[in-house]
Amino acid sequence: MTRIGLRVLSAIPTLFGVVVITFLLTRVLPGDPAVFFASNPSMSASDIAAVRENLGLDRPLYDQFLIYLGNLAQGNLGRSIATGQPVAAEFARRLPASAELTLLAFLLAVVVAVPLGLVAALRPGSLVDHAVRLIATLGVSMPTFVSGLLLIHVFYFRAGVLPEPIGRLDPFLFEPARVTGFLTIDALISGEGQVFRAALLQLLLPAVTMALFALAPLARMTRAAMIAALGSDFIRTARAAGLSRGRIVLIYALRNAMLPVVTTMGMVFSYMLGANVLVERVFSWPGIGAFAIDSIVNLDYAPLQGFVLVMAAIFIAVNLVVDIVTVLIDPRAED
Amino acid sequence: MTPLLSIRALSVEFDTRHGTVHALDRLSLDIAPGEIIGIIGESGSGKSVTAHAVMGILDRAARITGGEVLFQGENLLEMGRRARDGWRGRGASIIFQNPRAALNPIRAVGDQIADVVARHSSLSRRAIRARVLELLRHVRIPDPERRARAYPFQLSGGLCQRIGIAMALACAPRLLIADEPTTGLDVTTQAAIMALIRERAREAGTAVALITHDVALAAGNCDRLAIMHAGHVVEVAPTAAILARPRHPYTAGLLRSVPSLAGSLDQLQAIPGSMPDLRRPDLPPCRFAERCPRRLPRCDAPGPLALTACGPGHLVACRNLP
Incomplete structure (x- = not known):
């Protein structure tokens, strides 16, 4: 347990490093936000200078950084130049949308990939094994925006079984009372079956798109780890003791194989947060990924810094979870 | 006495990327209830393959191409998977090196x-x-x-x-296979582990097959010894008989190469040559022939090499006994 405590503490300097780097990186981006913001032909140089002063951009860099740190400490991520809204409020609205999508996609990927990898490992070289390899190869080699558009074409445009890709909910439905920010869960809590169904259907295609992408590394790693575990000496011992096949595969081999798989899950999850940016665009998902792209295009510093910071925090949290799960699975990791 | 385990003309092959390895060739060996038998051979002689074949834990690449393994009269190779799983642990079990x-x-x-x-x-x-x-x-x-x-x-x-x-x-279990159980342990631990295996086996009436490349260890712990070379059992006999008068040229060479049995270090001798490549399609009937100082033309005559009696409980697979 001390190991876990130390691990949490070690996240703090990492987070500070992220703050410094994102601050500096956004400052070296080309373009002058004041000019961009004041892009009105009637504006004079003095107007632009006024905007710059208003945004604090005329001050020295370290001053800007200290102000930024002070604001961060108060939970203030700044104000978006483009929307005029506080960034923190914007994130509070958008993060649940992204989280719901990513979590469902991740869950789908794990539920499909781990059994596939397991079956492939039990019969290497079999038809199932080749099928898994094919699915995995297709999953990684197709960019998410291509597979996303393909899915939309088939399931919305051709078959018409899934709703239009226009965000989280049909515009004619009202959002359920906000509890978690996850529309499906909030709809269940307030007992609105129709809203739940609609929200789930909207989620399905983007979630599958992201899951397809995550399938490959998970299935391949499960297969490789299972083959390694099944070939190890202690499996031979278990077989020689007459233990049943189910017990050998699930209790002895799979639990050992889960160690590298859990690490891969962490990496895949973090990666999926990045992939979000494209998938959210394709499905008009009002998440943080789409928000981040807009911020880059608009040279909007505050939301961009906020985005990188939030992502870094999630990334650190995911790694923390991976470490904790590893300790729970493997007694050796505790020392 | 009817044997507890009777391996009869067992052949095992391995399919590898570089050809088929003829790991065991018509191997026969009996183990009596309650006895401690040492199965001795150098690396690659097929000791562990024999053990794994008996336990039914050969890996995927292995194929049993002939013979039978009778346990209390029942052929293990024809047993269903469930019955075999139930037999493992109760009929026989195995301890491994490492x-x-x-x-x-x-x-x-x-x-x-x-x-x-x-x-x-x-x-x-x-x-x-x-x-x-x-x-x-x-x-x-x-x-x-x-x-x-x-x-x-x-x-x-x-x-x-x-x-x-x-x-x-x-x-x-009625049979305990100990596959190099003390390799990798320090010497005092080795002795303690061997004593423990013997004691537990004697107490329960369990037969022990001690698989080892250590002749001295086997000689010190076993009632009988079976010498393996390149997938054949070349000689089986009570420990005292084999130490006093080894009949197979390979056994004789093996005993001359063991420090504690050879007297002084000057008398130690290596066996010339090395085991034949078991992937060769043209392996001679006697797989020791190419290293053997007593090789005769009839040693290479076609036909399987049989274990024949040459003393009380003493079997040897050689066509030119001294």
């Missing part, structure tokens, strides 16, 4: 022993726990309650091998 790797690294050792006990009995959880502690005491593990909760990485190699023995003996 004891720590042979145990599941992330499962408490007591639970691993309990898994075996539970598999072959319908005892209650309490009774299983009591049996596990009893087994741990039998293999002289100090503080069994605490050690049962330990993981292999927290135990020494010697303790891990004691756990392995406890697991193997959990269901009182």
Whole structure:
């Protein structure tokens, strides 16, 4: 347990490093936000200078950084130049949308990939094994925006079984009372079956798109780890003791194989947060990924810094979870 | 006396990327109830393959191409998978070299022993726990309650091998195969482990097949010795008979190459040549012929090489006995 405590503490300097780097990186981006913001032909140089002063951009860099740190400490991520809204409020609205999508996609990927990898490992070289390899190869080699558009074409445009890709909910439905920010869960809590169904259907295609992408590394790693575990000496011992096949595969081999798989899950999850940016665009998902792209295009510093910071925090949290799960699975990791 | 285990003309091949390895060729060997037999041979002679074939844990690349393995008269090779699983652990069990790797690294050792006990009995959880502690005491593990909760990485190699023995003996098997059980352990631990195996086996009337490349270890612990070379058993005899008068040229060479049996170091001799490549399609009937100082034209005559009696309980596979 001390190991876990130390691990949490070690996240703090990492987070500070992220703050410094994102601050500096956004400052070296080309373009002058004041000019961009004041892009009105009637504006004079003095107007632009006024905007710059208003945004604090005329001050020295370290001053800007200290102000930024002070604001961060108060939970203030700044104000978006483009929307005029506080960034923190914007994130509070958008993060649940992204989280719901990513979590469902991740869950789908794990539920499909781990059994596939397991079956492939039990019969290497079999038809199932080749099928898994094919699915995995297709999953990684197709960019998410291509597979996303393909899915939309088939399931919305051709078959018409899934709703239009226009965000989280049909515009004619009202959002359920906000509890978690996850529309499906909030709809269940307030007992609105129709809203739940609609929200789930909207989620399905983007979630599958992201899951397809995550399938490959998970299935391949499960297969490789299972083959390694099944070939190890202690499996031979278990077989020689007459233990049943189910017990050998699930209790002895799979639990050992889960160690590298859990690490891969962490990496895949973090990666999926990045992939979000494209998938959210394709499905008009009002998440943080789409928000981040807009911020880059608009040279909007505050939301961009906020985005990188939030992502870094999630990334650190995911790694923390991976470490904790590893300790729970493997007694050796505790020392 | 009817043998406990009777391996008859067993042939095993391995398919590898570089051709088929003829690992065992018409191998025959009997093991009597309660005896301790040493199966001796150099690396690649087929000792472990024999053990794995008996246990039914050969890996995927292996193929049994002929022969039978009779256990109390029943052919194990024709047994169904479920029956064979039930037989493992109760009919025969095996302990491996490298004891720590042979145990599941992330499962408490007591639970691993309990898994075996539970598999072959319908005892209650309490009774299983009591049996596990009893087994741990039998293999002289100090503080069994605490050690049962330990993981292999927290135990020494010697303790891990004691756990392995406890697991193997959990269901009182009729035959215990000990595959290089002391390799990798220090010398005092080796002696203690061997003493423990002998003691537990004698007490339960379990037969032991000690697989080793260590002639001195086998000679010091076994009633009979079987010498293997390149997938053949070349000689089987009571330990005293084989030490006093080895009949097969390979056995004789083997004994001359052992420090403790050769008298002084000057008398130590190496056996010239090395084992033939078992992937060769043209292996001679006697696989030792190409290294043999007594080779005659009739040694290469076609037809299988048979084990023939040359003394009381003394079998040898040689066409030109001295």
